[in-house]
Amino acid sequence: IVVKAFSANFVIPDFQGFCKQMEEIYNKCYTNHSGKPAEYIPQLARFDSKSWGMAICTVDGQRFSLGDVDVPFTIQSCSYAFMYAAAVGLLETEKVHSYVGMEPSGRYHNELCLDYNNKPHNPMINSGAIMTAAIIKPELSAADRFDYMFKVYKRLAGEEYLGFNNSVFLSERECADRNFALAYFMRENKCFPQNHKLHESLDFYFQLCSLEITAESGAVMAATLANGGLNPLTGDPVLTVDAVRNTLTLMHSCGMYNYSGQFAFHVGLPAKSGVSGCVLLVIPNTMGICLWSPPLDANGNSCRGVQFCMEMVSRFNFHNF
Ligand code: DON
Numbered sequence: 123i124v125v126k127a128f129s130a131n132f133v134i135p136d137f138q139g140f141c142k143q144m145e146e147i148y149n150k151c152y153t154n155h156s157g158k159p160a161e162y163i164p165q166l167a168r169f170d171s172k173s174w175g176m177a178i179c180t181v182d183g184q185r186f187s188l189g190d191v192d193v194p195f196t197i198q199s200c201s202y203a204f205m206y207a208a209a210v211g212l213l214e215t216e217k218v219h220s221y222v223g224m225e226p227s228g229r230y231h232n233e234l235c236l237d238y239n240n241k242p243h244n245p246m247i248n249s250g251a252i253m254t255a256a257i258i259k260p261e262l263s264a265a266d267r268f269d270y271m272f273k274v275y276k277r278l279a280g281e282e283y284l285g286f287n288n289s290v291f292l293s294e295r296e297c298a299d300r301n302f303a304l305a306y307f308m309r310e311n312k313c314f315p316q317n318h319k320l321h322e323s324l325d326f327y328f329q330l331c332s333l334e335i336t337a338e339s340g341a342v343m344a345a346t347l348a349n350g351g352l353n354p355l356t357g358d359p360v361l362t363v364d365a366v367r368n369t370l371t372l373m374h375s376c377g378m379y380n381y382s383g384q385f386a387f388h389v390g391l392p393a394k395s396g397v398s399g400c401v402l403l404v405i406p407n408t409m410g411i412c413l414w415s416p417p418l419d420a421n422g423n424s425c426r427g428v429q430f431c432m433e434m435v436s437r438f439n440f441h442n443f
Contacts (some may be wrong), residue, residue, distance in 0.1 A: 344410025
């Protein structure tokens with residue numbers, strides 16, 4: 123890193139100038155007061171609408187952050203990206219996609235529907251993520267499965283914070299009629315592997331949505347995706363190259379709920395959004411960005427998070443095409 127600093131050989135050579143512009147965008151988004159936090163469980167509704175954090179980690183380890191970047195929040199459906207990546211690492215692409223499709227659904231993220239092959243449409247919606255949870259280490263006990271995935275997330279976040287919010291887990295499970303309906307619907311349609319334990323998979327899914335991160339840890343996790351699966355700060359090869367390529371492709375086409383097509387059009391970058399107001403944005407081979415602000419728009423995406431992404435690509439040429 124010292125050699126790179128002296129030779130100005132960083133992926134973002136003028137990092138200071140870049141950060142100054144990111145700060146301007148951050149401040150502009152701070153004045154956006156639209157949307158409101160998710161209310162389906164009290165634990166999420168209690169979050170302060172004013173919370174706003176932005177953290178960056180480049181593939182060569184440069185960091186920048188502003189605002190509420192050390193406040194823990196639950197990862198929610200941003201977890202789907204890593205669950206899927208872990209499943210591909212364990213089972214390989216073909217096996218994983220014998221259970222879940224790769225097509226945007228064009229429907230709500232929790233709609234009771236399957237694709238033309240009778241599979242959940244993709245791993246970035248609830249049904250697909252429940253399926254991914256079902257195929258990760260099903261031979262282990264519930265406790266060992268949780269430990270296994272906790273360690274994967276720990277490696278993704280490196281030195282940054284990773285926790286588990288038990289009250290969110292309990293209330294997620296309590297308020298999960300739709301997720302239960304999705305799982306029963308998939309079981310009725312014989313989507314799961316043989317001997318599958320429906321309640322265990324759902325618990326595992328709720329647990330993985332209830333992991334806590336901060337904007338700082340989210341940025342490192344996104345940067346690991348930007349860096350081909352290698353955590354840029356620890357050098358740990360957490361995810362396989364195939365897993366990263368697949369995950370980024372599906373984040374690009376399906377990561378932002380029913381706004382995914384518009385997001386791909388305007389921003390042109392892989393991203394995954396969660397109901398806690400988190401957006402993980404990946405600029406491949408360059409950096410990971412985590413944006414966190416609880417108020418959501420009609421599509422369920424963080425208002426400030428989406429605005430930030432739009433503003434950023436209007437200033438920098440990060441759009442993929
Ligand atoms: O399954 C749920 O209701 C939430 N835990 C899902 C997380 C999320 O961010 C919303 N949807 N995809």
